[in-house]
Amino acid sequence: MAVTGVSLATALGINGGVCCAFLIIFSILRIKPFTRKFYAPKRFDPEVRPKPKKLPNGLFSWIAPTLFYDEGEMLRTAGMDVVVMVRLLSYGWVLFAFCTFWCCALLMPINGTAGFLARLPPTPATSDLDLLSTSNVPQGSPRMWAHLISAYVVSLVALGLLVGFSNDVSRLRARFMSTLPRGGTSHCVLITDIPCVDGLGAKEPSKSGAATEPAGYKEERLDAELGGKGSVSGHHGYTAIDDDVLCPWADARSQLRSGNTESMVRNEMATTYGEPKVAAVNVVYNTAKLDPLLAKYDKSKSQLEDITDDYIGKLRRGKEIKKRKEVSLLPAITPKWAKERYNVGTKAVKVDALEYLPQEMEHLLGEMKTEREAIKEAHLPAAFVTFNDRASANAAATGLQSYDETAWRIQPAPDSEEIIWGNLSMRYKQRVMRSLGMWVVFIAMLVFYLPITAAIQMVVNLQNASAIPGLNIIVRLPFVTQVLQGILPGLVLKIFLILVPPILKAMARFEGKVSLSEVDFSVVGRFFIFQVFAVFIFNFLLGTVTSDLLSVVNKFREIADEPTKRVPELLGVGAAQTSSFYMSYILINACAIGGGLLRLVGLILFFVFMKLAGTERARYRLWAKQNYEFGTNVANHTMVLLLGLAFTVLAPLIAPFCLLYFSLALLAQKYQLVYVVTLPYQAAGRMWMNCFNQIMTGIYFLQVMALCVLLVKGFAFAALIIPLIVFTAVVHSNCTKLFRRPWTLMSAKEAAILDKRDPADISPAELDEVRGKYLSPVFKVDEAEHAALLQQAGQVDRHLKGEASGLDLSEPVEEAEDDA
Known part of the structure; x- marks a missing residue:
């Protein structure tokens, strides 16, 4: 009907x-x-x-x-x-x-x-x-x-x-x-598909085979087809560019033998746009081992904030806290240090949350600091490049960097808050498939x-x-x-x-x-x-x-x-x-x-x-x-x-x-x-x-x-x-x-006008800010905020135990609200 x-x-x-x-x-x-x-x-x-x-x-x-x-x-x-x-x-x-x-x-x-x-x-x-x-x-x-x-x-x-x-x-x-x-x-570009970089930190990525160079690429085959390196002449007697320079994979291999990913990216951009134009290069690190630690840290931090805020709210309202919150430590997933400290055997053990969570956060932060040093040479095939002027950044984002579209792909950089860091490890062919x-x-x-x-x-x-x-x-x-x-x-x-x-x-x-x-x-x-x-x-x-x-x-x-x-x-x-x-x-x-x-x-x-x-x-x-x-x-x-x-x-x-x-x-x-x-x-x-x-x-x-x-x-x-x-x-x-x-x-024209409006190069303070923005989240844990949260949790714990804590239980003064 x-x-x-x-x-x-x-x-x-x-x-x-x-x-x-x-x-x-x-x-x-x-x-x-x-x-x-x-x-x-x-x-x-x-x-x-x-x-x-x-x-x-x-x-x-x-x-x-x-x-x-x-x-x-x-x-x-x-x-x-x-x-x-x-x-x-x-x-x-x-x-x-x-x-x-x-x-x-x-x-x-x-x-x-x-x-x-x-x-x-x-x-x-x-x-x-x-x-x-x-x-x-x-x-x-x-x-x-x-x-x-x-x-x-x-x-x-x-x-x-x-x-x-x-x-x-x-x-x-x-x-x-x-x-x-x-x-x-406005000044940054994102480079993906950097050749010969596979995230393993190898000095000679050519040993990793097909993962770092296009299928079917062989130097000998190219030399045979072109009649030898550099032997092809163009019109009016001009000699063609050397094949190793034109091929992004061969050029990358030669540069990585004497340098690292950051120097290679900087040299690539400086060759194209000039050394003075390149302000900073942020290579993307392979944080696969750190990401689970960061996820656990964020979860523990959120739990500790919720528990601390709940206790403070109850104390301010004068409500008696009869039973403190606990967390269960399961034998299969409890870390080794916690098993030793809390005697976790074959059965789950319940411990006080306000005591355990700060300790877990401290251990996780320490593990992340250790792992950060271990991945300093393990780079993903992606980098963020900051230029001193908008014109160069605009030209890089809109130009063709290499005849091989599976290497050196450049696009305008997204804001650091919206980047999906894990996907920067993928290459063009993987994305297409x-x-x-x-x-x-x-x-x-x-x-x-x-x-x-x-x-x-x-x-x-x-x-x-x-x-x-x-x-x-x-x-x-x-x-x-x-x-x-x-x-x-x-x-x-x-x-x-x-x-x-x-x-x-x-x-x-x-x-x-x-x-x-x-x-x-x-x-x-x-x-x-x-x-x-x-x-x-x-x-x-x-x-x-x-x-x-x-x-x-x-x-x-x-x-x-x-x-x-x-x-x-x-x-x-x-x-x-x-x-x-x-x-x-x-x-x-x-x-x-x-x-x-x-x-x-x-x-x-x-x-x-x-x-x-x-x-x-x-x-x-x-x-x-x-x-x-x-x-x-x-x-x-x-x-x-x-x-x-x-x-x-x-x-x-x-x-x-x-x-x-x-x-x-x-x-x-x-x-x-x-x-x-x-x-x-x-x-x-x-x-x-x-x-x-x-x-x-x-x-x-x-x-x-x-x-x-x-x-x-x-x-x-x-x-x-x-x-x-x-x-x-x-x-x-x-x-x-x-x-x-x-x-x-x-x-x-718009980029040129804006560059004339701001003629000076990007200042060191601005560069530091950019470098901080385009770092993976595992490098941006706020240690001051971490210390403040642990200090507040400790004050609440001592207050609940009847010890002097200095915890402020007065009602906060409400700020005047906008008429929105």
């Missing part, structure tokens, strides 16, 4: 009511002092950017300043990634504001007065909403001219807006890049996922649910029927889609992405593709939205009886009928946006844990890391854009639903991005490339859907859409060539 007009109206009312309730509750909570800390925690920003402007505390007075927050101020305080995200939402709002006006004013009256559905026998799949779509237009009707013209108008408006927004992104990105501090990502494997896994997941989702949606539909004993009475109630018809199918699909992004993120890490931003870019692309098939194509073609097995069988019987008549009729009617499901799906997403503004789960946890947090450190840890998932959110927004564009000409009523979605998203996510969440990285707006291509996909779907429906409706001039598709492809190709590099690179 299809979603009826009444049930969709009910779903709209329910979702609208829920969103309004979330908005009202959030507006009330904003003016409460205790929630300002919850909704506006301290922001971690590697560029140390200023705080955003304060918002008024009135019930709804914060909405207008949020919506009209100055873009230049937002670029300065939140960064380019936030500007790109807001630009995407603004694009969706402007586009569907126009579509709501144009399509609803022009197409709805034309569809509603056509009267085609009244001539057909009523079926369970027909609803009142179909009267407003192309389903109600007769075969071959001249009314289809309006839909043809609308396809042109909406496509041209969408393209014009997209080109304008893309040009603005290029301009804003250039402005943002000029504000980056010296010595950081893993990427191909992950695409195979992705396709397999898509193939197996779709039938399972369809089967569950079929099981939970209204007719099957009414057959279950005990539920039939509840399901048949009018209000319940409307709610289930309008919400249940879309809600089931939404729940299943929640499981996909974590899997895609794990796949991206496995295939060798070197930074969190690259992982997010991969998630955006694959999650969008997944939704195109799972949400759009699969549901559209197979009709598994609200149909049960019996109705599907009946349709196939009708097609078999009269194929030439029934196929065009069913396609012409059914194409627009499926839009009701997508309307309910967009409403579910809009409701999720409203819930994301309130963050109901976080609000409940806030009330519970904030009272139990004994120290400022505990309170800050609860809410400081509210990261924003760019990968999931971007794909969700572009998917709504695609659904709206695909159906706006066929079922114009979908445009107001998309307008509602982007209105809520613009308010909720702009507030969160500017005032609340901590950004996991700063990619300088490179996400717009994904947004651009996915919006273009939506425009293609608009045109192809319109062409198919006009054809099955028997419209004689349906082929007139083909020139529009060709024109769109030409615009897409030219815009990609025009904007691709400005969205990802810094221009040579």
Whole structure:
């Protein structure tokens, strides 16, 4: 049974009511002092950017300043990634504001007065909403001219807006890049696939064989083919470059015989760009043995912080501590020193946590210090190079260092906080093979996922649910029927889609992405593709939205009886009928946006844990890391854009639903991005490339859907859409060539101007900061913080034992909170 007009109206009312309730509750909570800390925690920003402007505390007075927050101020305080995200939402709002006006004013009256559905026998799949779509237009009707013209108008408006927004992104990105501090990502590049370096620290890596040089490489074979080293002459008598110099593997072997990885990398960059241009080289160490120690250290540190904060909180509240916390030492995993000290034999032993954890941290830190010295000569085939000027860094990041693309691959350096250090050990061929494997896994997941989702949606539909004993009475109630018809199918699909992004993120890490931003870019692309098939194509073609097995069988019987008549009729009617499901799906997403503004789960946890947090450190840890998932959110927004564009000409009523979605998203996510969440990285707006291509996909779907429906409706001039598709492809190709590099690179002129603004070389203090940034986390354990935590834990331990400790149990003075 299809979603009826009444049930969709009910779903709209329910979702609208829920969103309004979330908005009202959030507006009330904003003016409460205790929630300002919850909704506006301290922001971690590697560029140390200023705080955003304060918002008024009135019930709804914060909405207008949020919506009209100055873009230049937002670029300065939140960064380019936030500007790109807001630009995407603004694009969706402007586009569907126009579509709501144009399509609803022009197409709805034309569809509603056509009267085609009244001539057909009523079926369970027909609803009142179909009267407003192309389903109600007769075969071959001249009314289809309006839909043809609308396809042109909406496509041209969408393209014009997209080109304008893309040009603005290029301009804003250039402005943002000029504000980056010296010595950081603006001056650094990441070099991967350094030849003849395998992480083992060998002085002559050629002995390790195929792991350090490309398969099939033999000096003798090359010499034979070229007629001997250096014997090839070029035009006008010039002698060709020596083969050992041109071949990166032979050149690397010769340099490593007399030096190390750092000197080789420095010499490679100095040869290309000049010795004075190279400021620092940070080789990446092979920390495979240290990483497990660091993981154990971080776990012990987190446990000790939690226990210490819990004790301090209880002591401040005057609560008696009857039993101290303990940890269990298992014989199989307990280190040797702990077995000897606590007599751990064949059975587990429980020891006091406040006594054991500091000792474990001390031993782990000592082991890490010892291992650090052992890996000083074990380098991975990757390094971070800092240049004295932006022009050299920009040239290195955009140039071709070697004719062999499997060696000396150079890219702009990501921020040190987002680097996935373990993936820097992979080489190009390994990444390619893993990427191909992950695409195979992705396709397999898509193939197996779709039938399972369809089967569950079929099981939970209204007719099957009414057959279950005990539920039939509840399901048949009018209000319940409307709610289930309008919400249940879309809600089931939404729940299943929640499981996909974590899997895609794990796949991206496995295939060798070197930074969190690259992982997010991969998630955006694959999650969008997944939704195109799972949400759009699969549901559209197979009709598994609200149909049960019996109705599907009946349709196939009708097609078999009269194929030439029934196929065009069913396609012409059914194409627009499926839009009701997508309307309910967009409403579910809009409701999720409203819930994301309130963050109901976080609000409940806030009330519970904030009272139990004994120290400022505990309170800050609860809410400081509210990261924003760019990968999931971007794909969700572009998917709504695609659904709206695909159906706006066929079922114009979908445009107001998309307008509602982007209105809520613009308010909720702009507030969160500017005032609340901590950004996991700063990619300088490179996400717009994904947004651009996915919006273009939506425009293609608009045109192809319109062409198919006009054809099955028997419209004689349906082929007139083909020139529009060709024109769109030409615009897409030219815009990609025009904007691709400005969205990802810094221009040579911009780099030169900035270098003239800062003529001096990078200072020693800046170099020390860079060297500290681009070190593996195992080298960045804060020993001062370590000592302070152990000192505090010791004070708490002595206080609990009744000894003089000097522990300060006075309540901390709360700092004045910003009106955010």
